[in-house]
Amino acid sequence: MRVDKEYINKLQKESQEIRDTLVEITSKNGGHLAPNLGVVELTQSIVEVFDLPKDKLLFDVGHQSYVYKLLTGRKDKFKTLRTKGGIGPFSDPKESNFDFFIAGHAGSALSAGAGIAKANPEDKVIVVIGDASIANGHSLEALNNIGENLKNLIVILNDNEMSIGKNVGSLSKFFGKLMISNAYMNIRKDVRSVISKGKVGNQVKSVLERIEHSVKQFFLPSSISEVLGYQFLGVIDGHNLEELIKTLTVAKEMEGPVFIHVKTEKGKGYQLAEENKEKFHGISPFNPETGEVESGGRTYSNIFGSKLVELAESDKSIYAISAAMVKGTGLGDFQNRFEDRCIDVGIAEGHGVTFSAGLAISNKKPYVAIYSTFFQRALDQLIHDVGLQNLPVRFIVDRAGIVGEDGKTHQGIHDINMFLSMPNYRVLAPTTGTELEEMLEFSKDFKDGPLAIRFPRGKAFELEGTLKNKFELGIWKEVRKGKKNLYLVTGAMLKEIVDIEAELLRKGLDGTIVNCSSIRPLDENFILNEFSKYENIFTFEDGYERGGFGNEVVRFLNEKKMKININIIALDSVAIPHGSRNVLLEDYGLRGKKLIERIEGSINGEK
Ligand SMILES: Cc1ncc(C[n+]2csc(CCOP(=O)(O)OP(=O)(O)O)c2C)c(N)n1
Ligand SMILES: CC(=O)[C@@H](O)[C@H](O)COP(=O)(O)O
Numbered sequence: 001m002r003v004d005k006e007y008i009n010k011l012q013k014e015s016q017e018i019r020d021t022l023v024e025i026t027s028k029n030g031g032h033l034a035p036n037l038g039v040v041e042l043t044q045s046i047v048e049v050f051d052l053p054k055d056k057l058l059f060d061v062g063h064q065s066y067v068y069k070l071l072t073g074r075k076d077k078f079k080t081l082r083t084k085g086g087i088g089p090f091s092d093p094k095e096s097n098f099d100f101f102i103a104g105h106a107g108s109a110l111s112a113g114a115g116i117a118k119a120n121p122e123d124k125v126i127v128v129i130g131d132a133s134i135a136n137g138h139s140l141e142a143l144n145n146i147g148e149n150l151k152n153l154i155v156i157l158n159d160n161e162m163s164i165g166k167n168v169g170s171l172s173k174f175f176g177k178l179m180i181s182n183a184y185m186n187i188r189k190d191v192r193s194v195i196s197k198g199k200v201g202n203q204v205k206s207v208l209e210r211i212e213h214s215v216k217q218f219f220l221p222s223s224i225s226e227v228l229g230y231q232f233l234g235v236i237d238g239h240n241l242e243e244l245i246k247t248l249t250v251a252k253e254m255e256g257p258v259f260i261h262v263k264t265e266k267g268k269g270y271q272l273a274e275e276n277k278e279k280f281h282g283i284s285p286f287n288p289e290t291g292e293v294e295s296g297g298r299t300y301s302n303i304f305g306s307k308l309v310e311l312a313e314s315d316k317s318i319y320a321i322s323a324a325m326v327k328g329t330g331l332g333d334f335q336n337r338f339e340d341r342c343i344d345v346g347i348a349e350g351h352g353v354t355f356s357a358g359l360a361i362s363n364k365k366p367y368v369a370i371y372s373t374f375f376q377r378a379l380d381q382l383i384h385d386v387g388l389q390n391l392p393v394r395f396i397v398d399r400a401g402i403v404g405e406d407g408k409t410h411q412g413i414h415d416i417n418m419f420l421s422m423p424n425y426r427v428l429a430p431t432t433g434t435e436l437e438e439m440l441e442f443s444k445d446f447k448d449g450p451l452a453i454r455f456p457r458g459k460a461f462e463l464e465g466t467l468k469n470k471f472e473l474g475i476w477k478e479v480r481k482g483k484k485n486l487y488l489v490t491g492a493m494l495k496e497i498v499d500i501e502a503e504l505l506r507k508g509l510d511g512t513i514v515n516c517s518s519i520r521p522l523d524e525n526f527i528l529n530e531f532s533k534y535e536n537i538f539t540f541e542d543g544y545e546r547g548g549f550g551n552e553v554v555r556f557l558n559e560k561k562m563k564i565n566i567n568i569i570a571l572d573s574v575a576i577p578h579g580s581r582n583v584l585l586e587d588y589g590l591r592g593k594k595l596i597e598r599i600e601g602s603i604n605g606e607k
C-alpha cells in the first residue's frame with residue numbers, strides 16, 4: 001500500500017474534487033451532504049486498502065455512501081443522484097455490485113455484516129457505522145454477538161459527535177471521554193509509532209496484543225470486555241489519509257473482530273456545513289454560495305410542532321418523544337420551550353414507544369413523533385406494550401405515504417395496515433393542516449387508548465371554507481355533494497382528488513367527495529345509510545393496499561353482509577423507488593392523469 005508523499009498528495013487532490021462534486025450535486029438535487037463531506041478520506045482509504053467488492057463494505061445508515069458511489073464506478077451518473085431512475089439515496093445491491101446489502105434504516109449493518117462475514121470467511125467485511133447508529137439497539141445486539149466470533153469483520157466507528165442534531169445518550173458521552181483520556185492517547189501513540197515505521201508481522205502483533213490489553217483494562221470493566229472481545233484501534237484522525245491507510249492496512253492483517261475508532265468532522269471542508277452541521281445533514285436544493293434553501297411553506301410537521309407547544313403551555317402532563325428526529329418532526333420549538341418534557345431517545349424507536357407507554361401508564365400524555373417508515377422498527381412495542389394495555393399514547397406518524405427522494409427504504413406506506421392490525425388503535429389521517437390541528441386538540445384529552453395520526457411530508461393542504469365542521473372521531477364529512485359516484489378520501493388524497501375535480505366533472509365522473517379522516521373507527525352509520533345511494537364507490541389512501549383503509553371498509557361490509565363493490569385506490573407495490581414525491585404519486589396512480597385513468601378504468605371495468 002502506497003503512503004509516500006507523492007501518492008498522498010494525489011489522494012488529497014482527489015478528496016478536494018470529491019468535496020466539490022458533493023457540494024455541486026447536492027446543491028441541485030438535495031441530499032445528505034454533511035455526512036458525506038465527513039467521510040471523504042475514510043472512504044478513499046477503505047477503497048485503497050481493501051479488495052472491493054470481494055471484500056465487502058457496508059454503511060450504516062447508507063446516507064454517507066455518496067463518496068463510495070463516486071469511487072466505485074458511479075461518478076458519471078452521480079448528477080442523477082436521488083432523481084427518478086438515477087443514483088439512489090443509500091446503498092443498494094440493485095444499483096451496484098459494490099453495494100452488498102440494502103441500507104436506509106439505522107442499525108442493520110452490523111447484523112448483516114456479521115452474517116456476511118460468517119458466510120464468507122475468506123473475505124474481509126468492513127462496516128462503517130456512525131456514533132448515533134452504533135447506540136441503536138439493533139447495533140448493540142450485533143456487537144454483542146460478533147465479539148470474539150468473527151475474525152474477518154472490521155467495525156469502523158465514524159465518530160463525529162453528531163446524530164442528525166447533537167448526539168444524545170450515555171454511549172456518546174462514553175466515546176467522548178474515551179477520546180480525551182491520556183491513557184488512551186498514549187496507547188494511540190504506540191500504534192502510531194509502529195504503523196508509521198511500516199512494521200508488520202510479529203512485531204505489530206505483539207504491540208497490538210499489548211495495546212489490546214491496556215485498552216481493555218483502561219476503559220472497559222473486564223467482564224464487559226470479555227463479552228465484547230474485539231481488537232481495538234484508535235483514536236484515528238479520520239481526515240489524515242496517511243494515518244488511515246496505515247491503520248487500515250494493519251487492521252486488515254489482524255485477526256479480528258477489529259474495532260477502529262475514527263474521529264471525523266461532519267461537513268468537513270465546506271464552511272457552511274461545518275458551521276451548521278444539522279442543517280446540512282440532509283438538505284433540499286440550496287444556494288452553494290449562501291446555503292439558502294427555498295422555503296417549502298408551512299408543513300404538517302410545523303403545524304404539529306406549534307400546536308403541541310400551544311397545548312403543552314396549559315397542560316403540564318404533555319410530553320414529546322422523538323427518536324433522533326427532533327427538528328424533522330417539528331419538535332424544535334417544543335424542545336426549546338419545554339426541555340424537560342421533550343425526550344430525544346436517540347435512534348431507538350422501540351425504546352421510545354415503550355418509554356411512552358411508561359409515561360402513559362403514569363397518567364402523562366405522551367406524543368411520540370416518528371417517521372412512518374421508522375415506526376416499523378417498533379412493531380412489537382406498539383402491540384405488546386401499548387396496544388395490549390390499551391394505553392393512551394398519541395403516535396404522530398410523520399412522512400406517511402410517498403416521501404420522494406429517500407426512496408424505497410423510506411416510503412411511509414405500511415403504517416395504515418400496521419396500526420389497523422394492532423389491538424385498540426384508532427387511526428386518523430388529516431386531510432388538511434387545519435384538520436391536523438383539530439385532531440391534536442381532540443387527542444389531548446382522549447383517554448380511551450392509543451391514537452395514530454398520519455400525515456405526509458411537506459406543505460400542508462388547506463381547503464378554504466369547505467370543511468366547516470370540526471373533526472370528530474368516527475364521523476365522515478361530505479366535502480362536495482354529487483351523484484352516482486362516491487369518493488371516500490383519506491389524508492393526503494383529498495388534495496389529489498380536489499386537484500382533478502374539474503377534469504372528473506368534465507368527463508362526467510364527478511361525485512360526492514367525503515372526508516374520511518377517521519380510518520378507524522369507520523363511520524359505520526355513513527356506510528349503512530349512504531353507500532346504497534351510489535353506483536360506484538371508491539376509497540383513496542396513500543398507503544399499501546393490503547390491510548389498508550379500503551380493505552377495512554370491505555371487511556365491515558362483509559360483516560354486515562352488504563354486497564357492495566368497492567374500488568380501492570391505493571398503492572399496490574411495496575418497493576417504490578426514489579424520485580420527486582409528485583412524480584411518484586403520478587407514476588403509482590395516485591395523482592393527476594393516472595389517477596383519473598384509474599377511476600375511469602374502474603368504472604368501465606378495466607381495472
Ligand atoms: C431506524 C432509523 N431511525 C432514524 C433514522 C434517521 N436517521 C438517519 S441518519 C441519522 C443520524 C445518524 O447519525 P450517525 O449514525 O452518527 O451518522 P452521521 O450522520 O453522524 O454520519 C438518523 C437519526 C434512520 N435512518 N433509521
Ligand atoms: C438518512 C435518513 O434517514 C434521514 O436523514 C432522512 O433522510 C431524513 O428525512 P427528511 O429529510 O424527510 O427529514
Ligand SMILES: [Mg+2]
Nearest residue numbers: 130131162163
Ligand atoms: Mg454521527
